[in-house]
Amino acid sequence: MAKKQLMMLVSLMLVLSVFLAACTGKEKTEEEEKDPAKPAEEKAGEKVEEKEGNEEITFPVEVSNKAEVVEDGELVYGLVSSDPFKGTLSPVFYSDAPDANIMQFFAEDFLAADGDYLITSDGAATYEISDDNKTITMKLKDGVKWHDGEPVKASDLLYSYEIIGHPDYTASRYQFSISNVEGMPAYHEGKADTISGIEISDDDKTIAITFTEATPSIMSGVWTAPTPRHYLGDITTGETTIEEIESSDKIRTAPIGFGPYKVKKVVPGESVQYERFDDYWRGKPNLKSIVLKVVNSASILQALEKGEVDIAEFPTDQYLNAKDSEQFELLGRIGLVYTYIGFNLGSYDEAKEENVMDPDSKLADKRVRQAMWHAMDNEVVGKEMYHDLRIPATTLITPVIGFHDSENPGRPYDPEKAKALLDEAGFVDVNGDGFREDADGNEYVLNFLTMSGGEVAEPLAQWYIQNWEDVGLKVELLDGRLHEMQAFYDMLQTGRKDIDVFQGAWSIASDPDPSGIHGRKSVSNYSHYTSEKNDELLAAGTSVKAFDADYRRDIYNQWQEMMVEDVSLAPTLYRYDLEAVSKRVVNYSIDPGSDLWLYEMGVSE
Structure with a gap:
């Protein structure tokens, strides 16, 4: 990577760190995940090993505290967010991760x-x-x-x-x-x-x-x-x-489930109080009560150090300051989440209930999308912003899913390849201002929608804008700023026409079938990408033949290859799920096979 680019990245982060230090009185940093080359099959209690430079990083997946659980303990869960939670507390209606985090304490599935x-x-x-x-x-x-x-x-x-x-x-x-x-x-x-x-x-x-x-x-x-x-x-x-x-108080402020804890009080957007459900079908839960409260990412480390929060999904910008803490420990595993850059290729037809591509989209030429992926230096992002705990993503199926194609390299950072693709598409700098015009010689400016939240959001957006500028593409933040999460998804769901490029993250389902995000009929297909081949492969992946795991793997390898070619979304980073847990917490695990932690979880003091 060029020295100029590295200095630009470091400068962005320093400026933001100084700003945040002035606001919080303490500098922060950021972190998250690791290697897609090998699927993570961690079981409860096992260690997950990662590397930062030559230094080995090890994360457990369950707490080390083996003390006896005290009777009628209480616990505080931190919902780390820069925005209020939406509060659609129903499995059939919710649409975002914060609401899912709230529901996990009171809602259960049959299986x-x-x-x-x-x-x-x-x-x-x-x-x-x-x-x-x-x-x-x-x-x-x-x-x-x-x-x-x-x-x-x-x-x-x-x-x-x-x-x-x-x-x-x-x-x-x-x-x-x-x-x-x-x-x-x-x-x-x-x-x-x-x-x-x-x-x-x-x-x-x-x-x-x-x-x-x-x-x-x-x-x-x-x-x-x-x-x-x-x-x-x-x-x-x-x-x-x-x-x-969907709009009733019975979902917004007084939902019920049959999980180990029941909702006692909801302060909309801010907090939820739970109390033990004594008639829980597995038996009496260990904790008497849980309080969930929204905590800003800039202050979560301080809240954990002071004992104001017992458990929280941990933002990676705090990792270097937190890794040696004596008040809490970090648990980690490869997750189901990937971040991405999306390209607006059309719209959702409400009458037909399907996505329709627009041949006049600014990004209709896939060579431009391919070039934008090649232009992004995600390796530096993972190393400099996330301390080697996020890594460049290669395909739209994450490594934790058994159908991830580890042989597919995706589109690695290659600015010269990006420039060649743009030249081939006829996007050249006509007037000598350093930015390329489109194939018809018209000014070419892309509007970039991305979310606020955390210390890295602004420098990350500027980093990608600089990457694209380095290959001659002019990209500007939509409305000249970052948007809070709810506004971000509202704009995507309502199909705001001036969005050209957007940055988001998907927490994918455990089922490898990607049609829920990438299908022709999916309302979550925010790029509005469709093709007959996509339809055929998605159908084949859930067909009777797909009971043969080798057949299904081949289908999804073909699908991943097709999406690397067509680039409706450019995956940027795979990540680790990190959680900070107070050392007084007992019987807590983030292993995906453990569904007892809510019921058995307790505190030792």
């Missing part, structure tokens, strides 16, 4: 999952799959109750399918795993009042869901989160509507 993200019978229900792999039958265990004391019913899971499939439903859950249910398309189109592929037993404890096509996604992508019909009202009888449920 649990193991360390490979495959369903198990260790949750509130057991399951069986038919010989033809088209029907899954779930039976609730005894004593499973909603927080208001009502029994959880099989028909509560049916209610989730009725909401998600309803013609008036506008959130993002109507995907292949739902539309593949037998009779769902007719129900979704308003041609049927019921879903023919779902049957409930007479005692309302067993539900059988039959799919139109057998698919291996049944083991990792089947929807098993119920919705309390008795509490929210029934849309199928006209008692209430989708819109009324």
Whole structure:
């Protein structure tokens, strides 16, 4: 990397650090993840090893405290965010990670999952799959109750399918795993009042869901989160509507679930108080209460050091100051998240319920998108901004998923290749101002939408802008600034026309099927990319043939190769999930196969 570029990056970070030091009284830094070359298969208690230069970094995945749990302990969970949480506290309606973090304490699915993200019978229900792999039958265990004391019913899971499939439903859950249910398309189109592929037993404890096509996604992508019909009202009888449920206090401030803790009080956007649910089906949880509160990333380290917060997802800009702390320890594992640069290639057609590409998009020529990926020096970002704890991403399936193609190099940093691609596309500097005009000789300026939050957000955005400038592309921040998270997603979802390029992050599902983000029908396909080949590969990846793991791996390798060629999104960084945990916390694990930590978690003092 050129010395000029490194100095520019360091200068950006120093300027921002001085600014933040003036505001907080203490300088900060930032961190996160590691290597995609090898899938992480950490089990509880095992170490995950990473390198920073020649120094080995080791993260455990569970706490070291093995002391006895004190009775009626209390705990504070820090929701690290620069913005208030949205507060859509329902599995069928929520749309962002902060709300998911809030729900984890009170909401549960019927089925649990193991360390490979495959369903198990260790949750509130057991399951069986038919010989033809088209029907899954779930039976609730005894004593499973909603927080208001009502029994959880099989028909509560049916209610989730009725909401998600309803013609008036506008959130993002109507995907292949739902539309593949037998009779769902007719129900979704308003041609049927019921879903023919779902049957409930007479005692309302067993539900059988039959799919139109057998698919291996049944083991990792089947929807098993119920919705309390008795509490929210029934849309199928006209008692209430989708819109009324989504905006109601019963979701926003007084939600119920059947998890180990129940919501006592919500201060919108700021905090949630939970209390122990004594009738939890697994038994009495160890903690008497939990308080979740929003903590700004600039102050989370201080809050942890003072004991004001016991657990928090840890921002990487604090890593160097935190790694030797005596008040808390850092847990870490490769996560399901990747960051990306997206390109606006069209729009979402509400009438057709599908994405449509625009041949007149500023970024319609894929060579420009390829060039922009080659121009980004993500290796330096991972090293200088994230202390070697994030690494350059290569494909749109993360290394933690078994179908990641570790042989695919993606589009590594190569500014000369970027320049050659732009030249080939006819994007040249006509007037000598240092910036390229488009193929028709017109001024070419791209509007870049990205989020605020954390110390790295501003220098990272400026770094990419500089990278693109170095190959002759003029990119400017949309509205001249960074946007807070909720506004960012609102602008993408409403299809603001002046967005050309955007930077975001996806926390992908445990099921490798990428159609929920990249499908023709997906409302989350913010680039609006479509192609017949994409349709074919996504369909093949969930077909009967895909029960053969080698076949499915080949399909997803082809898909990853196609997306590296077409570049609807340019993945930038894979990351580690880090959590800071007070040393008084007992029985806490971030291992994906551990679903008992909420119930068994406690404190020793």
